[in-house]
Amino acid sequence: MPEHEADGQLATPTHEVRDFLHRRREQIAQRWADEPLFRTVFTVSRDEAVEAGKAVVDALAQVADSDRVEDPDAAGFSGVREQLARMGAARSRAGLSNTQVSSELAALRPPVENMLAADLEQAPPEHLRACSTTLTVLMGTLRLVAMQTALSEWQALSDRQRMQLLEVATPVIRLWDGIVAVPLIGTLDSARSQVVMETLLNAVVDQHARFAILDITGVPTVDSLVAQHLMKTVAAARLMGAECIVSGIRPAIAQTMVHLGLDLDVLTRASLSDALGYALHQLGADIVNPGAGQR
Amino acid sequence: MHTAAGVEACLPIRSDMDLVWVRQHVRQAAALLGFGLVEQTKLITAASELARNTLVHGGGGQMEATRVSSGGAQGLRLSFSDEGPGIADLDLALSDGYTSGGGLGMGLSGARRLVHEFDIDSTPGAGTTVRVTCWVAQPPRPREEA
Amino acid sequence: MSDASPRPVPGQVPVLRLGDVLLVTLQGDLHDSTAQQLQQDLAETISRTGVRGVLIDISGVEIVDSFLGRVLAEIAAQAKLLAARTVVAGMRPAVAITLVELGLTLPGLSTALSTEAGMRLLTQHSPVPGAGGPRQESP
Numbered sequence: 001m002p003e004h005e006a007d008g009q010l011a012t013p014t015h016e017v018r019d020f021l022h023r024r025r026e027q028i029a030q031r032w033a034d035e036p037l038f039r040t041v042f043t044v045s046r047d048e049a050v051e052a053g054k055a056v057v058d059a060l061a062q063v064a065d066s067d068r069v070e071d072p073d074a075a076g077f078s079g080v081r082e083q084l085a086r087m088g089a090a091r092s093r094a095g096l097s098n099t100q101v102s103s104e105l106a107a108l109r110p111p112v113e114n115m116l117a118a119d120l121e122q123a124p125p126e127h128l129r130a131c132s133t134t135l136t137v138l139m140g141t142l143r144l145v146a147m148q149t150a151l152s153e154w155q156a157l158s159d160r161q162r163m164q165l166l167e168v169a170t171p172v173i174r175l176w177d178g179i180v181a182v183p184l185i186g187t188l189d190s191a192r193s194q195v196v197m198e199t200l201l202n203a204v205v206d207q208h209a210r211f212a213i214l215d216i217t218g219v220p221t222v223d224s225l226v227a228q229h230l231m232k233t234v235a236a237a238r239l240m241g242a243e244c245i246v247s248g249i250r251p252a253i254a255q256t257m258v259h260l261g262l263d264l265d266v267l268t269r270a271s272l273s274d275a276l277g278y279a280l281h282q283l284g285a286d287i288v289n290p291g292a293g294q295r
Numbered sequence: 296m297h298t299a300a301g302v303e304a305c306l307p308i309r310s311d312m313d314l315v316w317v318r319q320h321v322r323q324a325a326a327l328l329g330f331g332l333v334e335q336t337k338l339i340t341a342a343s344e345l346a347r348n349t350l351v352h353g354g355g356g357q358m359e360a361t362r363v364s365s366g367g368a369q370g371l372r373l374s375f376s377d378e379g380p381g382i383a384d385l386d387l388a389l390s391d392g393y394t395s396g397g398g399l400g401m402g403l404s405g406a407r408r409l410v411h412e413f414d415i416d417s418t419p420g421a422g423t424t425v426r427v428t429c430w431v432a433q434p435p436r437p438r439e440e441a
Numbered sequence: 442m443s444d445a446s447p448r449p450v451p452g453q454v455p456v457l458r459l460g461d462v463l464l465v466t467l468q469g470d471l472h473d474s475t476a477q478q479l480q481q482d483l484a485e486t487i488s489r490t491g492v493r494g495v496l497i498d499i500s501g502v503e504i505v506d507s508f509l510g511r512v513l514a515e516i517a518a519q520a521k522l523l524a525a526r527t528v529v530a531g532m533r534p535a536v537a538i539t540l541v542e543l544g545l546t547l548p549g550l551s552t553a554l555s556t557e558a559g560m561r562l563l564t565q566h567s568p569v570p571g572a573g574g575p576r577q578e579s580p
Binding site: 197198201202204205208209210232235236237238239240241242 | 547555
């Protein structure tokens with residue numbers, strides 16, 4: 001029976017797509033090399049872009065072979081993850097938004113689909129439809145993998161930058177032999193408070209500092225959370241054998257703190273210079289004012 | 296990828312000698328996973344508190360250490376289980392200063408503040424399991440303010 | 442860090458007498474029983490020798506949990522009853538941060554940055570400002 005025979009010849013759509021990808025590897029890669037996503041990233045030569053395209057086609061074929069076209073975690077993708085990340089990162093650097101990168105990825109599909117349609121011209125329409133759907137799903141998964149990879153890269157970068165920013169924002173200054181200070185500027189959140197605490201306490205050890213001054217002149221608001229962090233820093237310094245002085249409590253902040261019912265059981269001074277004066281006095285070095293009435 | 300060998304383990308908690316082993320293992324696992332010094336210290340201290348609870352209140356048990364990952368972040372999960380009397384009032388046991396064993400009453404509530412995730416499961420008469428997780432390679436994030 | 446640490450054995454902590462002060466150096470990972478033994482030994486040694494100070498160097502200690510924290514606090518409390526002052530010296534930043542997070546601020550304990558600073562604290566008569574517990578400061 002001819003019908004029966006024809007049925008026997010038809011591969012499953014997934015395997016049809018796999019065979020198609022193998023067969024048209026060169027042409028697809030050539031076609032993709034002209035797409036902005038490849039052309040603008042692999043700029044050394046056109047061959048480089050074509051090779052990159054082939055790597056992606058091979059990955060797709062491998063995923064199709066393993067029958068996991070819907071699975072972004074399919075083993076076949078692992079070989080091109082790094083390359084996809086590089087491509088995504090390059091496009092982001094060029095000023096494209098994630099949405100724009102995503103539509104460039106989507107643009108890779110139509111030319112391949114046309115090729116598939118041409119190849120399966122003789123096949124029954126429902127078979128072509130099934131293969132076409134499989135290809136669409138597979139390309140969608142590729143897009144997902146690329147976006148996932150780009151997103152995790154972006155996340156890692158933003159985490160790194162955030163850490164760097166935290167460190168940059170916390171300079172420890174040695175004011176005198178045995179006295180260190182941290183001028184805090186900007187909002188204190190939990191993450192930053194922890195960095196401040198660690199940085200200050202390490203400086204206490206490194207500098208053999210008996211006194212550590214936390215100057216909060218540049219901190220706009222002190223809520224109960226910030227106050228709690230200040231207390232923790234003071235308590236930790238005390239456990240190490242150093243004394244922590246909080247300076248620069250502006251009148252408005254003092255008011256808020258009283259309103260909040262925060263009774264900081266810590267040594268406080270109005271200004272950094274008052275705190276320094278206190279610490280110097282305790283260390284046995286008194287500053288004598290040469291001109292009376294002068295600040 | 297790190298070798299799971301140095302991280303994953305199941306250790307008995309039967310004597311105060313075992314507490315030392317627990318701490319040493321957690322220190323090694325945390326270092327292998329790349330935890331910073333302060334986070335390592337917090338994790339080891341939390342493990343020490345929980346292992347002591349398992350020993351003193353649970354009559355002994357075990358700690359299981361596993362490596363976990365989620366969205367690119369790696370972490371260490373420690374699970375302390377015993378078949379002791381269990382905890383009748385979890386809220387009370389988790390409050391600061393509550394003690395039934397002559398300590399400072401900082402064991403459970405304190406350990407909870409030292410980790411990112413804290414889970415407790417207790418059935419009176421059947422035992423207690425405490426599961427804690429800490430994540431590496433992320434900027435410090437706000438802890439649960441208890 | 443100490444990957445290949447030696448097999449932990451319950452042991453004794455050496456207590457050294459330097460004039461009027463007992464110097465105790467804690468190191469590494471302490472057994473609960475070792476810490477309790479130390480607490481007993483110290484009480485006996487203080488009352489036998491009549492020293493005026495106890496200096497505990499914990500710069501070599503990687504973690505202080507609530508158990509060891511309690512032992513330290515009790516050593517200080519019992520020494521005080523025997524008319525001796527206790528100073529804990531050299532606590533590492535990571536240990537201090539962890540203790541505070543744990544909820545243990547050990548308010549009764551005097552502290553110093555190093556054994557030298559601790560020694561100065563103990564050999565001077567008046568309590569030196571700048572170290573140890575909270576206090577009312579004079580204007």
